Amino acid sequence: MLKQIATNVYYMPHYAETDRPALGLICGENFSLAIDAGNSPAHATDFLDLAENMDITPIKLAVITHWHWDHIFGMKTVGRLTISHQDTKRQLEYLKTLKWDDASLDKRVENGEEIAFCRDMMKREMPVRDYLELQAPDITFQDTMQIDLGGITCVMEHVGGEHARDSSIVYIPEEKVMFLGDCIYQDFYSGEWSYDLKELQILLEKIKKYDVRYYVLGHQSPKSYDELWHFLDELLDVGEIVGDETSPEKAVERFQLTRKIEPTKDQLEFIGNFVAGNQKK
Template sequence: MLKKLANRVYYMPHYSDTDRPALGLICGDTFSVIVDSGNSPAHARDFLNLLEKMDIPPVKFVVITHWHWDHIFGMKTMNFLTISHEETKEKLEYLKTLKWDDAALDARVESGEEIEFCRDMIKLEMPNRDYLELKVPDLTFTNKIEMDLGGVTCVVEHVGGVHAQDSSIIYIPDEKVMFLGDCIYQDFYSGEWSYDQNELLILVDKIKKYDVNTYVTGHQDPKNREEMWNFFDELTSIGEIVSNEVLLEKAVARFKEVRKTAPNEEQLEFIQNFVSGNQKK
């Protein structure tokens, strides 16, 4: 059974053991829309099996939040018309040219194109990838699109961010629910995990302009407005404290001076993220 977030919005929780992200379902009177396709054909089938038990209007589209493997490997299995940002399509056209056997994955990790975490999770989720077939989105947009599902509207907007430049959010104004995908997470494809303070502020402004009660992220439990905004405020505050510092020790010393306390484990991770971001500039 999918978990209910609002009258017309449901989700399948994330599963961290094999990096399955949360998947969403938005139900209108005329048709329904799925958010992201899952990290494997099995993940997609598990989601579709739950849908079969629900009395909902037929699914018409799958909206993809960004190009990363864990959100797109189930597209072919879902077999619905797929919508994404134009940059997402470009990325998937490239991914379709790659091989996904163990040797190919290991080689891409060795070259730096892929990271160990994703390779290991792909192997765990899909020990056998002989029949994995990727699909390119059917429809694309540039900035923003709106869909009338019948009695409920769905807004899809490109927001970018350091995690993936093609990231899009899905907002359901009638239910005040927003699917964020992974857009609020760090950049982990270019060296040390990092945040860029300027890009983060732009991203947060794009998200905060919407009236939202519930936020769904790809790899965490849903958060209410207060929880998410507190997270944004803490993250941007740490970014301001770190400023342009490129040395962790100095950034930590500045944090202690401003906050009058030592950073906890999570705060220290964020400090390191912003320092790493500065080092990449």
Template sequence: MKTIDHITISTDETKKKIEYMTTLKWDDTSLDERVATGEEIEFCRDMIKREMPTRDHLQLKIPDITFTHKMEIDLGGITCVIEHVGGVHADDSCIIYVPEAKVMFLGDCIYQDFYSGDWSYDQQQLTILLEKIKKYEVEHYVTGHQDPKTHDEMWSFFDDLTSIGEMVGEETDLHQAVTKFHEVRKAPPTEEQLEYIENFISGNRKTMRNS
């Protein structure tokens, strides 16, 4: 944001997080120390080092404009509706919807929680998130890490993910969950589906630990 040097927008929650991050040091030693204390995870530490080998120039900029739930921006013929939707990946995740183009930018909101142990999904939170996404009339979705998807492509994925979560239910045993998947689908899970089964199981285990 500092490099682009334009007006920036975030949720109130994101602003607070960035304000805190401005108090941190970003050299290798400081990053390693935060991993050791559990404040940072190895994955993010390693990506920061790889993508930004030197960080002497790094200056974090506080967002200029903030909102709580939703805001609409008129760009002159194009409108951007920004809504805070949350999700397990980051509780301050937002979507951006452009009604004139029927395009939605999902960013990373649909991805797993990887900041608290094993990568995981929570079925209840996923359902809430998808309900927020579903209420918009969208023809194309743009995610953070894949090619743009048509409406049918995106919801085929969402439906499969939801179905897997429902099959896993409250199960915490991988073998039992895979057996149930095989019984329901009459076929073993693909490598990707197996990963999602493991994600929901991890989410159930986290719920049990925290209850």
């Protein structure tokens, strides 16, 4: 059984061992909608099998939050009409031209086009990928799109962010639940994992305007409004302390002088993320 977070909203939890993200299911009176397609045909099949055992309306659509492999490799298996931001489709059209066998993956890591973490997780989730078939979304939107499932509405908005510029959120106003995908996570495709403070502030302003009780994140357990914003407010505050500093040591000194305490392990990670972002400018 999928886990229920609201009357008409369910999710399949993330699984870190093979980097499976959380998948969503929104159930209306007329039809249901899936959020993201999984990181493999097996992941998609597991999700569909669980959904088929539930007393819900048929799944007719799937929304893709962004282009990264772990959210799109199961699209062919999901087998429904898919919706995404227009930039997500452009990225998937390119991914369709690539080969996914071990040698091709290894070469892209060597060339800097792929990162080792994603390659290793692909191999762990799908030992054989020679015949992996990808597909592009059927329907795209530019800024926002709204779908009535019958008594339940899904609002999609392109919010961008450093993790993936094409990222979109899915908001269910009747349930006050938002699926964030991976949009609040760091940039990890260009060197050290990093945040840019201004980019993060712009992203979080887009998210905060919605009335939300629960957030479903791609690779963490769902968070209440208070839980998530306690984390994000701390992240922003650390970013403001770091400012434009490009030296890790000086950034830590700034934190110590401002807070009058030693940074925790998490705070050190935040400091490192913002320093790395400043170094990339």
